[in-house]
Amino acid sequence: MEDFGVTELSRGQDLWFSDGSLVVRAEDTIFRVSGAVLAARSSVFQDMLSFPQPSAGQSPIESIEGMPIVVLYDRAAEVEPFLRAIFDSSSFMPPPSTAPLSDILAVLRLSHKYDIQYLHRRALDHLSMVFPTELSMFLPSLNYFPEGFQTLKTSGEAHLQILRVVHEVNALWLLPAVYSRASTCLPKRLFVAPSWPELHVDIKNKLHTAHAHHARYVIAIVHCAGPDAGCTAPETCSSLILSVITALLEQIGDVDMEFNFFDVKDLFLPGLWAGFDAPLCAACVAHTAAQVSVGVQKVWDALPANLGLPPWDELGAMRRAAMG
Numbered sequence: 001m002e003d004f005g006v007t008e009l010s011r012g013q014d015l016w017f018s019d020g021s022l023v024v025r026a027e028d029t030i031f032r033v034s035g036a037v038l039a040a041r042s043s044v045f046q047d048m049l050s051f052p053q054p055s056a057g058q059s060p061i062e063s064i065e066g067m068p069i070v071v072l073y074d075r076a077a078e079v080e081p082f083l084r085a086i087f088d089s090s091s092f093m094p095p096p097s098t099a100p101l102s103d104i105l106a107v108l109r110l111s112h113k114y115d116i117q118y119l120h121r122r123a124l125d126h127l128s129m130v131f132p133t134e135l136s137m138f139l140p141s142l143n144y145f146p147e148g149f150q151t152l153k154t155s156g157e158a159h160l161q162i163l164r165v166v167h168e169v170n171a172l173w174l175l176p177a178v179y180s181r182a183s184t185c186l187p188k189r190l191f192v193a194p195s196w197p198e199l200h201v202d203i204k205n206k207l208h209t210a211h212a213h214h215a216r217y218v219i220a221i222v223h224c225a226g227p228d229a230g231c232t233a234p235e236t237c238s239s240l241i242l243s244v245i246t247a248l249l250e251q252i253g254d255v256d257m258e259f260n261f262f263d264v265k266d267l268f269l270p271g272l273w274a275g276f277d278a279p280l281c282a283a284c285v286a287h288t289a290a291q292v293s294v295g296v297q298k299v300w301d302a303l304p305a306n307l308g309l310p311p312w313d314e315l316g317a318m319r320r321a322a323m324g
Helices: 035-041 043-050 076-087 101-113 117-130 135-141 156-168 172-183 201-222 234-253 261-268 282-306 312-323
Strands: 010-016 022-026 029-033 067-072
Touching: 010 076, 022 035, 022 076, 029 035, 029 076, 035 043, 035 076, 043 067, 076 101, 076 117, 101 117, 101 156, 117 172, 117 312, 135 172, 135 282, 156 172, 156 201, 172 201, 172 282, 172 312, 201 261, 201 282, 234 282, 261 282, 282 312
Parallel strands: 010 029, 022 067
Antiparallel strands: 022 029
């Protein structure tokens, strides 16, 4: 092996094919693969490989074992799952198959960079399962953590990495749901995430905006959730509703509490009140549930504008164009 300017290069696991015609290098890891397959999958690789290779003696690092080298200025930890997805399609199948979040983000970023459309759509499909563009799908997904997305439960860093890559590939339609879920980690988990200090200030500002947006609306909604005009137990219902409102406002103000505005809906379900000795009357249950339902829809509708994004109909058009 030629001296490649480092003490030692490691071969990518299971990505060193004996009939490969090209060596791909990322950091200190090398992969032997088919140049013809890369060129067929990617217009960027096709252009890259169409340039004449340097003649012998022109460069001390032009080849390894007689094969030309393409150097990618990406992390090896991303290049490996990306190449694996190209050369072993079973390693990165579309939903409902699962994949680690790190692989999804690696494939999403590099398939965008190197123009491999089918992999790009596949990665977007995986993210769309957790970050949908319709409220009716978003609400059930709030506590949905498929295999590979478990780190979202505990890691602020996972949320930040999703934000970084989704911005990089300009998948704007995913951002409202991504920001909404990530903002629930403020400040407890995001402030201590490794990449928080280097995160672009615009993303930080939007995270704070999403959090504040939710808090403003929950205050407005709970103050509309008073007893119904047809209430049959005014004193009891007023007291119970006030208790819930107080608990909500305290939760918003608790810096150690992770608060998701869209979970407010669960606080006004009929089953909640059944646990009290003197439950909310039927009229007030229906009234509060209706108020919250209307309020949740208003928050969702206003979310893109609050984040400086196009309205939902434009975001939907972008999604359809990108996903075919």
